[in-house]
Amino acid sequence: MPAVHPFRAVQYNQGQGDISKMIAPPYDVLDLSAKDALLAADSNNVVGIDLPHVPAKELGPKESYQNAGDRYRGMLESGTLSQRETPAIFAYRQTFEFEGKSFERCGMVATLETVPFGNRDHGGVLAHEQTFGGPKEDRKALMNELQCQSSPIFGLHPDENGEAVKLIHEVMSSRNPEMIADMGDGIKQEIWTIDDEPTIARYQSALEGEDVFVADGHHRYNTALNYLSDLESQGDVAKDHPARRTMFVLVSMSDPGLAIGPTHRVLGGMAEYEVEKFIKVAQGLLNVEPIDNDPHKFESQIESLAEREQTNAFGIYDYATGLCFGAWPAVSDPLEMQFPNQSQAWRNLDVAIIQHMIVEEICRPELNNGEPINWAFPHSIEEVLAIGKGEETGSSIAGGGKPQVAIIVRPTPLDAVRDISRAGELMPQKSTFFYPKLATGLWLNPLA
Secondary structure, eight states, X not given: OOOEXXXXXXXXXXXXXXXXXXXXXXXXXXXXXXXXXXXXXXXXXXXXXXXXXXXXXXXXXXXXXXXXXXXXXXXXXXXXXXXXXXXXXXXXXXEEEETTEEEEEEEEEEEEEOOOBSOOTTOOXXXXXXXXXXXXXXXXXXXXXXXXXXXXXXXXXXXXXXXXXXXXXXXXXXXXXXXXXXXXXXXXXXXXXXXXXXXXXXXXXXXXXXXXXEEEOHHHHHHHHHHHHHHHHTSOOOTTOGGGEEEEEEEETTOTTOEEEOOOEEEEOOTTOOHHHHHHHHTTTEEEEEOOSOGGGXXXXXXXXXXXXXXXXXXXXXXXXXXXXXXXXXXXXXXXXXXXXXXXXXXXXXXXXXXXXXXXXXXXXXXXXXXXXXXXXXXXXXXXXXXXXXXXXXXXXXXXXXXXXXXXXXXXXXXXXXXXXXXXXXBOTXXXXXXXOOOBSSOBEEOO
């Protein structure tokens, strides 16, 4: 792993007490109405800094970033935000319910060396998902204006002997948290500040030589790399310059609170789609059979189908009729001929088979005259059904058009994230869903 460092975080309320009204969900899950609601509750909410422009999928007006910078500097001057005098790392616990079970996900907040993506001796920072230009332009404009990292990146590390998890739990059981927050979303946030050198050194030792797999925040890490590259192009950058380090929440793959959910695919806007035609043109590529017409039974029925066929299995929900189907590839290793140089782990991904076989070989040429398909990426069956009713869920069809068919998937396995990242390969977008998202506003990392 790149070297782990404590940092002098910028925090609300000097890192003490309840800051529920100051934090926000990540910028990329918020729309304008959600931003306005957070600022209405407290005008100093971090969303005014972290989300200057909506949507954050593209570069916004220059003045929006300038306004965010002015707001940030004003909050520092007023004392609403302040920087720690001594460097620290921070134990971080999120308590939540997920799929009917209770979880406590525990991690450590620290900074890592800002190194390029890829395998390195003694551990590297590894990516698993594709990135896009618009979000990186937005984040870069914001970072240039703030000279600050406004939200942490979510990283996973193997921790096969469980030393990091053990240390974090020791800290949490030793005293009450210094800082708490609850946004009313059912997720309790608790923070323990660690500034004593022996504990920091013990944590650094536990992570020595390990890889870090970016679970969420690929665009932000790319932005940190680009920011440092820009500084280096302008002259020498000191070895201890803050831009040489990037703020992470590091969670052990051994953590029992690590919850992974699915990201389903909703397809729409196809000119010639009907479920009967879909099944017909899929023959030879995809086997399809009827199952119980209850979308809430998809999970159990997909598991049974995968066990029976010993292969990938999906659910198919037709919006027009409400009919449910189970499906599986008609041949073993269906992406082998298209992608012979990709790893077996990559070719076995449900999301890769959906994108490259179902969408690109069936839907696009046979049902949409070769034109691109419109997508949505809901995480639950409730969201899948809500999209069909025209309700706004944050997962509306990109590009327009009504939803026509949903492809229901199982969560991408953690082993696949590790294997594909180490192979230097990238999954299709929206391949993983680690619940819950990290909160923004608990720490900021100044780069000046």
